[in-house]
Amino acid sequence: MEKLEKYYHQIKNSPVFYGMKDDELQGLLECFNARIRNFEEGEMIIRQGDRITNIYLILEGAVNIEKDSYWGRRIIITQLSVNDNIALAFVASKNIESNIDAVAAQNTRVLVLSYEKCTSMCQNACTRHKVLINNLFDILSKENIELIQKIENVSQKTIRDKLLTYLSNEARKRKSNSFEIPFNRQDLADYLNIDRSAMSFELSKLQKEGLIKYNKNKFVLSARV
Amino acid sequence: MEKLEKYYHQIKNSPVFYGMKDDELQGLLECFNARIRNFEEGEMIIRQGDRITNIYLILEGAVNIEKDSYWGRRIIITQLSVNDNIALAFVASKNIESNIDAVAAQNTRVLVLSYEKCTSMCQNACTRHKVLINNLFDILSKENIELIQKIENVSQKTIRDKLLTYLSNEARKRKSNSFEIPFNRQDLADYLNIDRSAMSFELSKLQKEGLIKYNKNKFVLSARV
DNA sequence: TTAATAATGTTGTAAAAACAACAGAAATGT
DNA sequence: ACATTTCTGTTGTTTTTACAACATTATTAA
Numbered sequence: 001m002e003k004l005e006k007y008y009h010q011i012k013n014s015p016v017f018y019g020m021k022d023d024e025l026q027g028l029l030e031c032f033n034a035r036i037r038n039f040e041e042g043e044m045i046i047r048q049g050d051r052i053t054n055i056y057l058i059l060e061g062a063v064n065i066e067k068d069s070y071w072g073r074r075i076i077i078t079q080l081s082v083n084d085n086i087a088l089a090f091v092a093s094k095n096i097e098s099n100i101d102a103v104a105a106q107n108t109r110v111l112v113l114s115y116e117k118c119t120s121m122c123q124n125a126c127t128r129h130k131v132l133i134n135n136l137f138d139i140l141s142k143e144n145i146e147l148i149q150k151i152e153n154v155s156q157k158t159i160r161d162k163l164l165t166y167l168s169n170e171a172r173k174r175k176s177n178s179f180e181i182p183f184n185r186q187d188l189a190d191y192l193n194i195d196r197s198a199m200s201f202e203l204s205k206l207q208k209e210g211l212i213k214y215n216k217n218k219f220v221l222s223a224r225v
Numbered sequence: 226m227e228k229l230e231k232y233y234h235q236i237k238n239s240p241v242f243y244g245m246k247d248d249e250l251q252g253l254l255e256c257f258n259a260r261i262r263n264f265e266e267g268e269m270i271i272r273q274g275d276r277i278t279n280i281y282l283i284l285e286g287a288v289n290i291e292k293d294s295y296w297g298r299r300i301i302i303t304q305l306s307v308n309d310n311i312a313l314a315f316v317a318s319k320n321i322e323s324n325i326d327a328v329a330a331q332n333t334r335v336l337v338l339s340y341e342k343c344t345s346m347c348q349n350a351c352t353r354h355k356v357l358i359n360n361l362f363d364i365l366s367k368e369n370i371e372l373i374q375k376i377e378n379v380s381q382k383t384i385r386d387k388l389l390t391y392l393s394n395e396a397r398k399r400k401s402n403s404f405e406i407p408f409n410r411q412d413l414a415d416y417l418n419i420d421r422s423a424m425s426f427e428l429s430k431l432q433k434e435g436l437i438k439y440n441k442n443k444f445v446l447s448a449r450v
Numbered sequence: 451t452t453a454a455t456a457a458t459g460t461t462g463t464a465a466a467a468a469c470a471a472c473a474g475a476a477a478t479g480t
Numbered sequence: 481a482c483a484t485t486t487c488t489g490t491t492g493t494t495t496t497t498a499c500a501a502c503a504t505t506a507t508t509a510a
Binding site: 157184185186196197200201203204216 | 487488489490491497498
């Protein structure tokens, strides 16, 4: 339990527990059987078919939400990072199996809470549960909007349009024309559902045309985009 | 307010209000300024850029959630039907503008509730609000899972794989190999982000190969799919 | 019933993507 | 510093898709 102390401030200010008083949070962390788990890059945190009963809060690192298609191709649905929750939607619908994998994209530290344990104990009656569920509702709303955004990105017709849509959406999100993306080329291709080499080719083309500049994961969009 | 009576039973048993006592629901409908609105096929219920402050519950009909791509192509994100809520994610994130259109896919009857009005009045304190937010959390979770499902559908590489993935997901959802889909051919193409005529061609091919049978919107999957 | 309109299916052609194979650059480990 | 491995970019070929144009079948209206 001592290790929790180190992250207490971060936990308290995370969207899940935002607005909770210290004593409420302390009690909740105990009641939730809170513990910290570490995952190495590439390690599976959640597998397709799992039933999720825990709330996962990312304290350090990043996690890819993936799906292997029936024919073996990898689909990256989204990448989560610090302060995000993993597979929250499956916690509420507890009789629905996870249809996604969660894979550590780097070495990752996660706070794990037994949601089930708390709801059974406090019967939804305590104030901290009320704050929590409000927060969870907000978080899920934002996730929902993110997923719609992603659908827009991958629904473009050409590789070019997918790239431009993705990049300009990222720029808008960060309120800057200059930003880093969390993906390497292969991951970006798996996120946009396109071939890596074809994507590389189109990126160069966009750079030659002066629409974008990039170096590794750092992108700069020209005003024209 | 009399018109509400006609739908009272349906409203009471809808996922949003599920588990609410009669007096709670009655009070809530008043406090929410509940009213019924009708939309004709093709009419816009929500537009990109709107700020959503109402909860919309579909009582009759169906609604397409759409987005016009920058280049003018139509994307159907999902189709909602009776008992579904429209654009719920944007109600929670009230300072985020809608990035989607909601268009009546048929003549549609909708219950409209001012979410804002209630939250400001009851300060999240009344029991009915607690039941409501729990329900909303559940609904958003399911929507989330649906969106992930849709991402899987459109992330397949070929038209054939998109169709087979979509159809077998539908079959699983309805627990039957025989089912109707809510789309005509053009809408299905816009949902899967593919060309209608190419899709028609592939559908015939699948039928010739004996993998599927179809007539209009009614599909039957062979055991091999 | 017939004409008009809409929806769906079919085909050929041009465009785009996937794929494979490889070259060069960057990162990693020893 | 060197060898090894991983990542990224490039090119040519094959496959798939979009698009356009039209045929056929349903649906609607007169």
